[in-house]
Amino acid sequence: MPELPEVAAHAERLSAGFAGTPLARFEPMHPAVLKTFDPRPAAAASKALKEVGHRGKYLLLRFGEGDGGHDTSDLTFVVHLMQAGRLRIDTKKTSKPRGGMARWTFAEGPALLLTEAGTERRAGVWLLAGDPGEVEPLLRLGPDAHTIGRDELAHRLTAASERVHGFLRDQSHLAGIGRLLANEILHSARISPFANTSRLDSYAVDRLHAAITTSIARGLAAEREREDMGRSQDRPSDVHHRVGEPCPACGDTVRSVEYRRYRVAYCPTCQTGGKVLADNTTSRFLK
Numbered sequence: 001m002p003e004l005p006e007v008a009a010h011a012e013r014l015s016a017g018f019a020g021t022p023l024a025r026f027e028p029m030h031p032a033v034l035k036t037f038d039p040r041p042a043a044a045a046s047k048a049l050k051e052v053g054h055r056g057k058y059l060l061l062r063f064g065e066g067d068g069g070h071d072t073s074d075l076t077f078v079v080h081l082m083q084a085g086r087l088r089i090d091t092k093k094t095s096k097p098r099g100g101m102a103r104w105t106f107a108e109g110p111a112l113l114l115t116e117a118g119t120e121r122r123a124g125v126w127l128l129a130g131d132p133g134e135v136e137p138l139l140r141l142g143p144d145a146h147t148i149g150r151d152e153l154a155h156r157l158t159a160a161s162e163r164v165h166g167f168l169r170d171q172s173h174l175a176g177i178g179r180l181l182a183n184e185i186l187h188s189a190r191i192s193p194f195a196n197t198s199r200l201d202s203y204a205v206d207r208l209h210a211a212i213t214t215s216i217a218r219g220l221a222a223e224r225e226r227e228d229m230g231r232s233q234d235r236p237s238d239v240h241h242r243v244g245e246p247c248p249a250c251g252d253t254v255r256s257v258e259y260r261r262y263r264v265a266y267c268p269t270c271q272t273g274g275k276v277l278a279d280n281t282t283s284r285f286l287k
Contacts, residue, residue, distance in 0.1 A: 001083040002229060004145060004176025005219030007054045010087070010229045014052040014059075014112070017089065022048045022107040023063055026077070028125070029100040033114070035126045035137075044075045044127065049106075056141050056175025059087060060132060061104070061112075077104070078126040078137065085116040085123030086229060101125075145174040145181075146216045150209040157197040157205065164200070164208075165193035165264055174212075180232060181219065183240040183265045185211045187249075192272045193257075193264045239265040 002010070026041040028034045034041070047063035054060060057080065064074040079087060090103065090113035097103075099115040101123050106112075116123045124137075132138050143152070145168075156174075160167050167173050168182040177185070186193050189211035191204055200208065222236050223229075233241060238248050243256045243265050252269035257277050268274050 001057065001178050002081055003057060003178040003181050003219070004054070005181075005216055005223050006229050006235070007057055007059060007081075007176070009220055009223035009226070011052045011054040011059055012224070013227075014061075014087070018049050018106065018109075018112065019051055020048055021109060022046055024105045024107050026127075027103045027105065029097075029102055030121055032121055033101045033123065033125050035124045036128065039075060039127060039129055041127055044077070047075060050074070055133065055138050056144060056171055057081070057178070058138065074130065076128050076132040078128060078132055079114065080124050080137070081114075082116070082120075082122040082124070084118045084120070085114060087112055087114050088228065089113075140172050141175040142171065142173045143175065145176045145212055148174060148209075148212070150205065153209050153212075154202075154205045157200055157208075159198075161196060161198040163193065164191060164195050164197050167197050176216070177212075179262050180235060180237060180240045181215055184218075184237055185215045187239045187247075187265075187267055187270060188215055190270050193266050194277070239267060 023044050023046065025045055044063050047065060050062045050064050052059060052061050059079040061077040061079065062074055081087065085101070090097070090111040093105070093111050097113055097115065099117055100113060101116050101121070102114040102125055104112040114123060114125065126137060128135055157167065160173060165182050165186060168177045168185060169179065185208070189204070189207040191208060218236055239254045242254045243263065245254055246252070247254050247267040247270060250267065250269045252267050254265060254267055255276055256263040256265045258279055266272065268276050
């Protein structure tokens with residue numbers, strides 16, 4: 001699933017290409033894609049795209065009449081790509097594009113096409129009036145991960161009292177971090193993925209805060225070099241896509257704990273005091 005760096009860089013690309021262009025129409029192409037019923041999509045017609053922003057893993061296409069901040073007449077399409085969705089520039093505008101979920105057609109130039117590979121069809125669009133942060137699906141999000149201060153992070157870690165890998169991926173704690181970033185952040189911070197958040201000392205919190213900032217910046221810099229959103233395999237990683245390979249920091253073999261739908265990648269020397277975690281969902285240390 002695209003994470004904060006990929007979504008943020010893609011928002012920048014789309015803003016540069018489409019800002020200021022009036023919307024002609026929005027066309028849902030799959031019955032499950034539009035998650036709201038009021039306001040109706042026709043209400044956005046003729047409004048200009050002010051910007052494409054982001055909140056966590058969500059893209060925000062904000063349409064309005066003026067050039068200022070959020071206005072009560074603004075309408076925002078909130079887009080969640082899920083794992084297989086992509087929002088791409090559409091020059092062909094064919095009637096039945098492969099994997100088509102929704103299309104934004106502008107008064108001139110190319111359209112924007114939301115596609116989703118596979119058969120699950122989980123990508124979604126919400127059309128919201130006013131400030132989208134005040135309602136679902138954005139209401140319960142924690143702060144964007146790259147904006148959180150060290151002290152607020154410490155407070156949230158202590159209050160959560162859970163495994164730190166799960167904490168990082170919980171969007172109500174921090175918005176924008178997924179499996180790849182969680183693995184990379186914890187490796188950079190030299191923290192076990194199964195450490196309890198309430199037991200991290202001040203030095204570990206310092207390292208974690210710094211690793212969140214640097215890992216997101218690293219991903220964003222790499223993504224800004226691309227012309228379109230890439231695959232997970234294209235993103236920079238030291239452990240996530242390197243299980244079985246030498247750790248670039250110490251040379252130990254990168255290991256993983258496998259779950260049904262995902263894996264937790266880590267380096268024993270860097271993160272668990274040399275101990276190898278059992279490869280099952282109990283995640284106990286091997287004797």
